[in-house]
Amino acid sequence: MKVANIGLGLIGGSFALSLKKNFPEIKRYGMDKNPEHLKKALELNIIGEALEETDLHEMDVVIVSIPVDKANAVIQAVLDKVHPGALVMDMGSTKGELCSAIAQHPRRNQFLAAHPIAGTEFSGPEAAFSSLFENKTMIFCDMEATQADLVDLAKSLIAPLEMSLKYMGSKDHDKHLAYVSHLSHISSFMLGKTVLQVEQSDKTIFDLAGSGFASTVRLAKSNPVTWTAIFKENQNEVLQALEGYIENLKAFQRQLETQDYTQIQQELVNANELKPILNGILKKEENGN
Amino acid sequence: MKVANIGLGLIGGSFALSLKKNFPEIKRYGMDKNPEHLKKALELNIIGEALEETDLHEMDVVIVSIPVDKANAVIQAVLDKVHPGALVMDMGSTKGELCSAIAQHPRRNQFLAAHPIAGTEFSGPEAAFSSLFENKTMIFCDMEATQADLVDLAKSLIAPLEMSLKYMGSKDHDKHLAYVSHLSHISSFMLGKTVLQVEQSDKTIFDLAGSGFASTVRLAKSNPVTWTAIFKENQNEVLQALEGYIENLKAFQRQLETQDYTQIQQELVNANELKPILNGILKKEENGN
Incomplete structure (x- = not known):
């Protein structure tokens, strides 16, 4: 399985590290708008390889962890390019505007809006650590809009983290x-x-x-x-x-x-x-x- | 030496415990408006003996750690009763009103206005612990109004706590x-x-x-x-x-x-x-x- 993290800061970096720890067989790709972050994430082996846009169609899972005002455009572009069995999941702290904006996308059912209630006051790939999400709350929003097998795939990736899973509407x-x-x-x-x-x-x-x-x-x-x-x-x-x-x-x-x-x-x-x-x-x- | 703590909550109780640890030879007396607190402080050996008002003239040091709106009346009454070589010190979080009110007391120079920057969100004698003040900041206010030898006595009692000592005006x-x-x-x-x-x-x-x-x-x-x-x-x-x-x-x-x-x-x-x-x-x- 190939998993890409777009955004390699505290959240994306920590999720990539949790994959590395719990699913060593998964190939970890990554991308960050900030070249320093990408370089650092490669150095720290948070990801195995830099992701090129042209590789997107090969990814089975794409995790988007970027500032929430940039998430909509990036997720729509990613949905346009991934293969029909891929899961696209975002990890942002706001969900209402995003879920409204993305509602009409023909591949809406490949997208899962997720929010892990976890973080520190630090940021960047250096702040990432593999246990950030362990035992924390994970919220899945508007889950009925996501294909059931892709929800199950998301659940299987976070299963080792023993998170407490909650379902909510995005506005709520x-x-x-x-x-x-x-x-x-x-x-x-x-x-x-x-x-x-x-x-x-x-x-x-x-x-x-x-x-x-x-x-x-x-x-x-x-x-x-x-x-x-x-x-x-x-x-x-x-x-x-x-x-x-x-x-x-x-x-x-x-x-x-x-x-x-x-x-x-x-x-x-x-x-x-x-x-x-x-x-x-x-x-x-x-x-x- | 006999030291009395009036107020046996987190602050007074912790100070009494620090004396017990660092100066086992000091006789520790105590008083609290709340009979449950007094009972608990005796049980936990925070103080050795309950203080009666009639014993006040025997005390060499009296520490007042009570709600700051009650401090003025209590300190004035204590100053009226202690012997001429005794130190009376308060540990409250506000100083301006208190120092103004006490300025004209004939024994003003036996009083030292002190504020340890230490605390937790817990209260009462059960919350007290001997190291609460260790390495914290201690502020002495309007110190020029206190007899120099009594300031030295206060300093000697807190010396083992290695506090960082600051001097300030009470209004400041x-x-x-x-x-x-x-x-x-x-x-x-x-x-x-x-x-x-x-x-x-x-x-x-x-x-x-x-x-x-x-x-x-x-x-x-x-x-x-x-x-x-x-x-x-x-x-x-x-x-x-x-x-x-x-x-x-x-x-x-x-x-x-x-x-x-x-x-x-x-x-x-x-x-x-x-x-x-x-x-x-x-x-x-x-x-x-």
């Missing part, structure tokens, strides 16, 4: 992810901006900040290209989540201005409800589901 | 901490609220959220009583930091509404500047300074 996926992922990133990026605006000296932040600050602002280290594309593709849902967040911050601001500390304490007690869920997520991250 | 302290600590907590609490409002099912959050979400919302697990008191005592500085944060979020919202993705990407690149500082903080947390 984007709505939920806006809250549990995209909004967290905005909150971190803007918290980082706010602190950098005021603290003239990095030394002061370094001296005075503890692990709580580092944890809250960790996502501000994330890749700007990847995340600009996600905000772009999921604009409507992200705007709605952001509006809700700003409203809650403004309510808190009013409570603090009017010294309504009874209400403030109640707000904090309510937010504490997340405790068991957060502890569960951390346990899942550490030990698998 | 509160301004910086509003940004690098208090704002992070509001951001987390309100992010938690926003997600809980929308996601009816805990299961959905659990399934779809990854480590990034857990990291950003971690501080929403923090103690409501402790944090309401901090927001109350540092109201003005927190309001200013919060206003800056909301303005930045609204600017991001406008950029997303107008699809100004060039500017959005630039904002994310700017926030990436925090990378080396965050990596430094995490290293400090893991390995010491």
Whole structure:
């Protein structure tokens, strides 16, 4: 079997490495718009061979892991070229716009919209590692539009990773992810901006900040290209989540201005409800589901 | 030497445990408004004996680690009762209001305003551990108001913890901490609220959220009583930091509404500047300074 990864960053690179570990017989090809990434992926043996466009018709599986605003054009072009039994799967963080755009493609049923809930704040092929997806959640969107045997093929490739598989509609996926992922990133990026605006000296932040600050602002280290594309593709849902967040911050601001500390304490007690869920997520991250 | 801890939660309990480890000859007394905490602290041998108010004049050092809105009254009462050579030190997260209120006390020079930049999202005596403060930052505020020999006594008690000692004015302290600590907590609490409002099912959050979400919302697990008191005592500085944060979020919202993705990407690149500082903080947390 021949598998190609288009996009050899953290996600694509890690998936290629998981194939190398679990299916050593598979021939791994790869392509990246960034020549440095391609070179590095070959050096690190993340892929065995560079993929030329003219080789696409030979591939049995093509995985697309690129910024989500570029995914539609690339996937449509790939679908045009692959053989009729090939699976094309994307690994992006947004799905609604993509699935709408691709709905009319004559080979829509060879495409599977997948989203592994896994990542770190690092990027590029050097950040890739074979166990990134192990025990994490994998979401398949609009799965009824994909040929059943190709869904089974996708499942067989991720089987050794022991992922928890969920099925969702692509629109529904984007709505939920806006809250549990995209909004967290905005909150971190803007918290980082706010602190950098005021603290003239990095030394002061370094001296005075503890692990709580580092944890809250960790996502501000994330890749700007990847995340600009996600905000772009999921604009409507992200705007709605952001509006809700700003409203809650403004309510808190009013409570603090009017010294309504009874209400403030109640707000904090309510937010504490997340405790068991957060502890569960951390346990899942550490030990698998 | 006799040392009393008033407040036997995470901070006071951890300090008492560090004394037990590093100065086994010191007699450790303790008091807590919550009888369950006092009982637990005795059971866990965090303190050796319960402190009665009538014993206060025998103490050589009194450490106050209680919600910051209660600290002023307690410290003033303690200063009234201790002997003329005793050190009274508080460990709270806000300092401006406290230092102003205590400025006219006839025994002001026996008081040292201290803030260890250390903590976890857990609370109570069960959460205490002897190494909490090791290699962390310790801030002494308005130190010129404290008798030099008592500052030296405080330094000797924390010497084995190898903390990085910083000196700051109490007003300056509160301004910086509003940004690098208090704002992070509001951001987390309100992010938690926003997600809980929308996601009816805990299961959905659990399934779809990854480590990034857990990291950003971690501080929403923090103690409501402790944090309401901090927001109350540092109201003005927190309001200013919060206003800056909301303005930045609204600017991001406008950029997303107008699809100004060039500017959005630039904002994310700017926030990436925090990378080396965050990596430094995490290293400090893991390995010491």
